[in-house]
Amino acid sequence: MSLLVGLPDLEWKLIYVGSAEDENYDQQLESVLVGPVNVGTYRFVLEADPPDPSKIREEDIIGVTVLLLTCSYMGQEFIRVGYYVNNDYDDEQLREEPPAKLLIDRVQRNILTDKPRVTKFPINFHPETSGGQQQDQPQSAVPENQTSEGSKASTDL
Numbered sequence: 001m002s003l004l005v006g007l008p009d010l011e012w013k014l015i016y017v018g019s020a021e022d023e024n025y026d027q028q029l030e031s032v033l034v035g036p037v038n039v040g041t042y043r044f045v046l047e048a049d050p051p052d053p054s055k056i057r058e059e060d061i062i063g064v065t066v067l068l069l070t071c072s073y074m075g076q077e078f079i080r081v082g083y084y085v086n087n088d089y090d091d092e093q094l095r096e097e098p099p100a101k102l103l104i105d106r107v108q109r110n111i112l113t114d115k116p117r118v119t120k121f122p123i124n125f126h127p128e129t130s131g132g133q134q135q136d137q138p139q140s141a142v143p144e145n146q147t148s149e150g151s152k153a154s155t156d157l
Contacts, residue, residue, distance in 0.1 A: 008074075009035035015068040016051040016085075019060045027051045053104050061102060062087055067111060076123035084112045 012032050018025030030048035046069075053061060069081040089095045090108040 008037075009033040010037060011072045012046060013068075013070045013072070014046060014048045015070065017066040017068065018051065018056040020065070025056055025060065027055055050109070053107075058102055061104070061107060062089070062098070073123060073125060076121075078121050078123045080119045080121070082117040082119070084115070086110045086112070 010033070012030075012034060013028055014030040016027045016029055017023075018027055029051060030046060032046060034042070034044055063086070065085045065087065067083045067085050069083075070077050071079045087107055087109050089098065089103070089106050091106060094103065094106055
C-alpha cells in the first residue's frame with residue numbers, strides 16, 4: 001500500500017462471504033487498526049482464524065465464494081480487494097461422488113491470490129473541512145494482477 005498523505009488509523013477488515021444471496025452469512029474474520037500512517041509504502045501481516053462452517057449454509061460450503069479485504073478511513077471504505085475462493089473436497093473420489101452428508105473435515109479451501117479484484121471508492125479524506133460528505137459509487141473497478149505473495153494459497157476449512 002502506498003500513501004500520498006499522512007492519515008490517522010486505517011481500519012482493515014477481512015470478510016468471508018458465506019452466501020452470494022444473503023450477506024447475513026458473511027463473517028468478519030478480522031478487523032485491525034493500522035496507524036497512524038505517514039507518506040510511504042507499508043507492509044503488515046494480517047492473520048485471521050478461518051470462517052466458522054456452522055455459520056454457513058451447508059449448500060454453500062462446497063463451491064466458489066469470495067474473501068474480501070477492505071480498508072476504511074474514518075468509517076469510509078476506500079478500497080476493497082476481492083479474492084475468489086474455491087471450497088472442495090481434498091480427495092478426487094469425494095469430488096466426483098460427493099457424500100450425502102457433508103464431510104467438513106475433508107473440505108479444503110483454495111484462494112486464488114494471483115488475480116485479485118480491486119475496487120476503489122472515492123471518499124473524503126478531510127471530513128473536518130467539508131462537512132463529512134462522501135461519494136458512494138466506485139471510482140474504478142478493475143482487476144489488478146499484483147500481489148506480494150504469489151499465486152495460490154491453500155488452507156484447510
